Each structure stands twice: as structure tokens, then as C-alpha cells.
Amino acid sequence: MPKLLVVAPNWIGDCLMAQPLLARLRDKRPALRIEVLAPPWVVPLFAHMPEADEVIAAPFAHGALALGARWRLGRALRARRYDQAIVLPNSWKSALVPLFADIALRSGYVGESRYGLLNLLYRAPRPARPMLEHYARLSEAPGAPLPASLPAPRLQVDAAAVAATALAFGFAPPPGRNIVLCPGAEYGPAKRWPAERFGALAADLAAQGAGVFLLGSANDAAVCDAVVQASGSAAQSLAGRTRLGQAIELIAAADAVVTNDSGLMHVAAALDRPQVALFGSSSPAHTPPHSPRARVVWLQPACSPCFARVCPLGHFRCMTELAPQRVRDEVAQLGVLGSGQSH
Numbered sequence: 001m002p003k004l005l006v007v008a009p010n011w012i013g014d015c016l017m018a019q020p021l022l023a024r025l026r027d028k029r030p031a032l033r034i035e036v037l038a039p040p041w042v043v044p045l046f047a048h049m050p051e052a053d054e055v056i057a058a059p060f061a062h063g064a065l066a067l068g069a070r071w072r073l074g075r076a077l078r079a080r081r082y083d084q085a086i087v088l089p090n091s092w093k094s095a096l097v098p099l100f101a102d103i104a105l106r107s108g109y110v111g112e113s114r115y116g117l118l119n120l121l122y123r124a125p126r127p128a129r130p131m132l133e134h135y136a137r138l139s140e141a142p143g144a145p146l147p148a149s150l151p152a153p154r155l156q157v158d159a160a161a162v163a164a165t166a167l168a169f170g171f172a173p174p175p176g177r178n179i180v181l182c183p184g185a186e187y188g189p190a191k192r193w194p195a196e197r198f199g200a201l202a203a204d205l206a207a208q209g210a211g212v213f214l215l216g217s218a219n220d221a222a223v224c225d226a227v228v229q230a231s232g233s234a235a236q237s238l239a240g241r242t243r244l245g246q247a248i249e250l251i252a253a254a255d256a257v258v259t260n261d262s263g264l265m266h267v268a269a270a271l272d273r274p275q276v277a278l279f280g281s282s283s284p285a286h287t288p289p290h291s292p293r294a295r296v297v298w299l300q301p302a303c304s305p306c307f308a309r310v311c312p313l314g315h316f317r318c319m320t321e322l323a324p325q326r327v328r329d330e331v332a333q334l335g336v337l338g339s340g341q342s343h
């Protein structure tokens with residue numbers, strides 16, 4: 001059986017954008033065994049992707065060179081006798097494990113001048129293509145065209161597990177409505193709709209009878225606390241209290257999800273949940289939520305997208321000029337307010 005090792009990206013959203021690549025590889029070679037080497041914090045994502053036959057947690061801290069640990073892991077993986085590795089991150093260090101594992105064919109984008117480290121090299125097209133397409137190109141020969149349509153990322157969840165997790169975290173059982181807000185964005189504050197706006201939205205949604213829950217990592221806890229305060233405690237923060245697998249199940253249980261352009265936005269899209277996605281400094285042309293049930297809000301002032309982590313102009317108009325009422329109207333368009341149900 002041919003064996004492939006895929007070195008996964010570091011970000012939740014990028015991992016989801018890579019799923020169509022895995023699906024395409026599996027379509028082309030049904031007998032292919034696909035194993036994924038992933039940072040521990042994204043491992044639960046791949047557990048919900050049927051294309052991944054096994055996920056190996058990489059024992060490295062984010063950004064660490066960890067040369068010794070990469071050498072030991074690579075040598076340990078030699079016994080698995082992979083036929084090929086596909087390296088998705090652009091960094092030099094991310095290509096080391098396949099080299100140390102003596103994998104003969106090592107492919108990926110040139111990235112950080114990885115001549116020699118990789119031996120099947122791709123050049124990133126200019127202008128940049130959407131991330132989903134960017135990764136999927138690695139399923140073809142360099143320069144070869146992609147098929148006209150690619151599958152959207154999709155996560156599989158167990159309905160019983162979703163119901164149990166929703167109950168454990170206080171979601172109202174049907175016909176109650178539960179709306180998840182994700183006010184964080186790991187990339188930086190220029191992607192975050194301000195906490196007081198999220199708070200006003202939460203208060204509005206709660207006043208209409210919805211249960212409002214805030215999801216995010218421990219890094220988002222302070223932002224979520226500020227949202228709770230701004231909402232007059234109309235929302236409940238679960239940030240930092242869930243593992244990623246539980247967050248996936250809670251999003252799967254939600255009647256609607258409102259996010260910034262973040263990893264959890266892509267999770268909601270991959271779970272086919274009705275959602276509103278708020279873009280500021282980034283572009284929905286580059287990393288859209290791949291879902292027909294997603295409504296994108298992007299004011300797009302002349303300076304947007306700037307792709308900065310912090311507003312370089314100081315005024316942050318791309319997000320501060322977005323009113324809670326506008327987002328609330330978008331949520332209403334999803335049909336989840338009033339008596340409507342989306343399940």
C-alpha cells in the first residue's frame with residue numbers, strides 16, 4: 001500500500017483549507033494511506049477528516065527549531081517507509097522531518113528556499129490564489145491545472161457526541177436556540193470586531209430568546225470576558241474551557257455562528273452551520289468560509305485588505321464602522337431568530 005506523510009500547517013483554518021488536497025489525493029489513488037504530522041493543537045481537526053488514516057502529534061512548540069526533536073522523530077518515522085511527503089508550511093524547519101525520515105520524494109512550495117530539503121518543488125502563483133486552491137495544487141504535477149471544481153472542507157461529527165457536549169456546556173435543548181459567537185482571532189487585533197460590538201450583538205440576540213455562548217482558546221479568554229461585560233452578562237464565555245474537539249461539537253450544535261476571519265470561522269463552514277463571517281483587514285477572496293450558508297460582511301474601506309495584524313493607520317475603520325445592528329440583521333437573514341430553526 002502506498003504511504004504518504006502530510007506535514008500539516010500550524011493554524012486551524014489552514015488545516016481545513018488543506019482537506020480538499022487530501023480528498024483529491026485519495027480520489028486519485030484510493031489505496032493511498034495518508035498519515036498527517038500535525039501540531040498537537042490541531043490534531044482534533046484531523047480526527048474529523050475521513051481522509052486522514054492516522055494523525056501523529058508533532059512534539060514541537062510553535063516556532064521552535066527543535067532540531068534534536070525533529071531528528072529523533074524523523075529517525076523514528078523511517079520504519080514507516082513512506083513513499084512521499086507533502087510539506088504544507090513554508091518554513092525550512094517544517095521540511096526537516098521528512099528529510100530525516102529518508103522519504104525519497106518530498107514535495108511542497110519553495111517557501112524559505114527549500115532547495116535540497118524538498119525535491120519536488122512548486123512555485124506559488126502570482127497573484128496569490130485562495131488557500132484551498134494553493135494547497136490543492138500540490139495534488140497535481142507542478143504547473144498542471146486543477147480540476148474545475150474542488151470539494152469544500154467538511155468535518156464529520158458524531159451526532160450523539162454533539163448532543164452530549166451541548167448538554168454538558170449548557171446549550172438549551174430544542175426548540176431552544178443557541179448562538180455561538182467567536183470574538184477572537186489568533187492572527188491579531190486587526191481581524192477582531194471590537195468586544196463592545198460583539199457585546200451589543202450578544203445582548204440583542206439574548207433579548208430575542210437565544211442562548212449566547214462565546215467560544216475561543218485560552219488566548220481569547222480576555223477578549224471574551226470583555227464581551228461578556230459589554231453584553232451585561234447576556235453571554236456566557238466558554239473560552240479556554242473547551243478542548244478543540246469540544247469546540248467543534250459545540251459549533252456543530254449551534255443554530256448560528258458569528259465569527260471574525262478566524263480558524264473557528266472555517267470550522268463553522270466545514271460543519272455547514274449557518275454563519276456570519278466578519279472581515280476587516282483580510283480578504284474573503286483569499287480565505288472565504290467555504291459554505292453556501294455563510295454570509296460575509298466586509299465593509300472594505302479603501303485601505304482594506306491590508307493583511308496587517310494591527311491597524312497601521314490607527315483608525316481601524318474596517319471594523320469600528322461595522323454596527324451591531326448590521327450584524328444582527330445578517331443573523332436574522334439566516335432564519336434562526338424568532339421561531340425559525342436551522343437544523
Ligand code: SF4
Nearest residue numbers: 303304306311317318
Ligand atoms: S489599514 Fe484599513 S484595512 Fe487595515 S486594519 Fe486599518 S482600517 Fe483595517
